Amino acid sequence: MRPKYKRIILKLSGEALAGEKGFGIDQTTIELIAKQIKEITELGVQVAVVVGGGNFWRGRSSKGMDRTTADYMGMLATVINSLALQDALENINVLTRVQTAIEMRQIAEPYIRRKAIRHLEKGRVVIFAAGTGNPYFSTDTTASLRAAEIEAEVILLAKKVDGVYDSDPMENPNAKKFEKLTYIEVLNRGLKVMDSTATSLCMDNKIPIIVFSLREPENIKKVILGENIGTYVKEDRLCD
Template sequence: MKYKRILLKLSGESLMGDRQYGIDNKQVLQYANDIKSVYDAGIEIAVVVGGGNIFRGLSAEKSGMDRAQADYMGMLATVINCMALQNALETVGVETRLQSAIKMEQICEPYIRRRAMHHLELGKIVIFGAGTGNPYFTTDTAASLRAIEIKADVVLKGTRVDGIYTADPEKDPTATRYDEISFAEVIGKGLNVMDTTAFTLCQENKLPIIVFDMNKEGNFLKIAQGEAIGTLVK
C-alpha cells in the first residue's frame, strides 16, 4: 500500500446517487464497501462528509438568510450524512467512531485530536462531522485541516468526475483532464474543485490532494495501491 493514513473527503451531493436531494442508501452502501476494501488492506482511514445534499449555507445566504446561521444549519446536515455513512460502514462490519466539531453527546463524540488519532491506531475508521465547527469555512477546509491535524499522508477528494479538468466537463465537452497539477496552477487558474483555503492549507503543509471518481467501484483501492487514478495536486 502506498499510504498508511488517508483522509477521504466526500461531498454531500455524492450521497444522493441518482436522486435530486437527500440520501441514496444504495450509493452510501457502495461507498462503505469501497472504504472497507481499503480498510481491509490495513490502511487507517478518516472521512469528512459535506452536507450539500440536505442544506447548503451559501445557497441559503443568497436567499436572504444570515450566513452564520445558514452555515451552522449546514454543519448539522453534515452530521446526518455522517450518521448514514457510519451506519453503512457498520453494516459491512467495520468499527467506526463519529466525532463532531459541535457537541452532540447523544449522537457522537466531540472532536478531540488525540482521541481521533488513538481510534485510528486501534483500527477504527473515524468520521468527522460538523465541518470545522465554525461558520464561513467549508467542509473542504475541514478536510484539509483534519488531515493535517491527524498527520494523514494524503487527502482524497471523491467526486462524481474523474479528476480536475480545464473546465467543467459536464458543461464543456472540450475540457481536458489534468493527470497532475501544482497548487499554484489550481489557484491561479481558478479551478474550483476545492476552495482556496483548503488548497492553501495543504500547500503550506506539503500535503498532496488526489481528486477522483468515487462512484467507480474499486477506484479508492487502486489509489491506495499507488495507481495513477484521477488528478494529483502537489
C-alpha cells in the same frame, strides 16, 4: 498488493451520497462506499472521512437569511450524512466513530485530536462531522485542517467527475483533464479542486490531494494501491 498510504483523509461530497437522486441519501450508493472503505481498512490503511452536506443543504435559501445561521444548518446536514455512513459501515462490521466539531454527546463524540488518532491506530474508521465548528469555513477546509492535525499522508477527494478539468466537462465536451497540478497552479487558474483556503492549507503543510471519480467501482482502492487515476495535486509536478 501493499497500499501506498498508511493514513488518509477521504473527502466525500454530500452529493456523492445522493447518487443519481440528487437529494438525500441513496442507500445503495452509501453501501457501496462503505464496502470500498472496508476493503482499504482490511489492507491496513487508517481511514478518516469528512463528509459534506450538499445533498441536504447548500447555503442560504434566501438573500435575507443570515450567513452564519445558514452555515450552521449546513454543519448539521453533515452530521446526518456522517451518521448514515457510520450505520452503513457498522452493518458490515467496520468499527466506526463519529466525532463532531459542535458538541452533541447523545449521538457522537466531540472532536479530540489525540482520541481520533488513537481510534485510527486501533483500526477504527473516524468520521469528522459538523465541519470545523465555525461558519464561513467549508468542509474542504475541514478536510485540509483535519489532515494536517492527524498527519494524514494524502487527501482523497471523491467527486462525480474523474479529475480536474480546465472547464466544466458537463458543459464543455472539449474540456481538458489535468493528470498533475501544483497547488499554485490550482490557485492561479482558479480551478475548482477545493476552495482557496483549503488548497492553501494543503500547500502550507505539503499534503497531496488526489481528485477522482466515485462513480467507478473500486476507485478508492485503486488510488490507495497507487494506480494512476484522476488528478494528482502536489507541490511539484516532477516528484512522486
